[in-house]
Amino acid sequence: MELAVLGLSVDEERVYEALVALPGSTVAALADHLSTPAGPLQRTLAALCAKHLVARSGRPARYLAAPPDIAINQLVQQRERELSAARAKVHSLSEIHRSAHRASPELVIEQLTGREAIAAAVAHLESEALHQVRVFDTPPYYEAPGGEGAARNTQAQIARHQNDGVTHRVIYSLDAVTWPQKLETDILPAVRGGEEARTRPTLPIKLIIRDDQDALIPFDLSRSGLQVAYLVRRSPLLTALEALFEGEWAQAAPLDGGVPGPDEETRSLCKMMMAGLTDSAIARVNGWSTRTTYRRLQRLMTELGASSRFQAGSLAERRGWL
The missing domain is CATH 1.10.10.10 (Winged helix-like DNA-binding domain superfamily/Winged helix DNA-binding domain)
Structure with a gap:
């Protein structure tokens, strides 16, 4: 009425x-x-x-x-x-x-101590997100890739994306992508489930951001063996963390979840780089021009996140390409 x-x-x-x-x-x-x-x-x-x-x-x-x-x-x-x-x-x-x-700055930043408290905070950020979750993923890891907890988290993430439309944008460091079994058992299943993934050679911190509400910064006090995290609520600091993520995202290379592995030509090129062949030698073996050789080498190094030819060959070996 x-x-x-x-x-x-x-x-x-x-x-x-x-x-x-x-x-x-x-x-x-x-x-x-x-x-x-x-x-x-x-x-x-x-x-x-x-x-x-x-x-x-x-x-x-x-x-x-x-x-x-x-x-x-x-x-x-x-x-x-x-x-x-x-x-x-x-x-x-x-x-x-x-x-x-x-x-009262303690209301903006809360320190969490211990693996259980940090895991509960991660689960809260994931389950309470309404729009998106943004992540810096880099070692160390508390659980081996492919473990029961990691698989459960991946399935929950896929369900949030499919059922609630929550976007997950994750930047993986090179160490994360090349961590034993990490790519095959954790990263690629998440990407196939809808995760938007990119890679950077290095990341400054481990980070999880929920919408524009709060963020978690886990770190490891190695000398004491204590796991600690900072929970950051809405504040100028959270705004700075969001800007940090978006800046890294803009420079990161996309990670395709459907890539099955390199072709024979790429495998051969990796072996030559690892063996220390010069550009001229690689060009002669493959019948390429100097420009073509340089372009293919640079593209491969970018894909691998390598800063040198030898490192590219080593990283390819760690991925199981050789």
């Missing part, structure tokens, strides 16, 4: 509208017109009188609706005053909230 926003019940609005059309009605006349029992109707009329929307006079009592342009406008003005007071209260509370957060 239209007047509910002004604090009128459905019955009050219905009776008031009837009295506007039937001024001076008795309870009996109104009850007959509205097909309403007299008892509840009298209680509604008493409530309308208390709100100064209806006046009572005479014997038997007759009821007259106050002019709508006056009575209803008074209710509107009263509600506007209440809303204005509420807005002022919200502004005051917001200032207190901002001041408290400025004075």
Whole structure:
């Protein structure tokens, strides 16, 4: 009903509208017109009188609706005053909230200690994401690739993507991609399930960002054997972490989950690079021009994330290409 926003019940609005059309009605006349029992109707009329929307006079009592342009406008003005007071209260509370957060940085950054607490935080970020999860994936790992926990996390990620439309964007470091069994058992299944994956030679930190709400930075205190993570809530620091991710993402190379492996020509090229053959020797063996040789070598090194010819051959061997 239209007047509910002004604090009128459905019955009050219905009776008031009837009295506007039937001024001076008795309870009996109104009850007959509205097909309403007299008892509840009298209680509604008493409530309308208390709100100064209806006046009572005479014997038997007759009821007259106050002019709508006056009575209803008074209710509107009263509600506007209440809303204005509420807005002022919200502004005051917001200032207190901002001041408290400025004075209490521990509310922005929380330190988590221990594998179980960190795993619970990771699961929370994953399950509570509404739009996207962004990740820097780089060793060390607490669980071997292909383990039960890793497989369960991958399946949960795929389900969130397929059922809820949550996007996962992950940047893997070269060490992650070449970590034993990591590519085959963890990365490629996730990519085939909808993950957007890219690679960078190195990553500055391990990182998980949930929407624009919070982030987790895990790290390992190797000397003490203690696992620690920082949980970062909405703040300028979180904004900086988002910018860091997007900057790395823009420079990262796409990782295709459907790549089955290199062809024989690529395998041969990897072997030649690992053996230390010069560009001229590789060009002669394959019958390529110097420009073609250089272009193919650079493309292969970029794909492998290598900074030297020998490293490219070594990385190809670690991937099982040789």
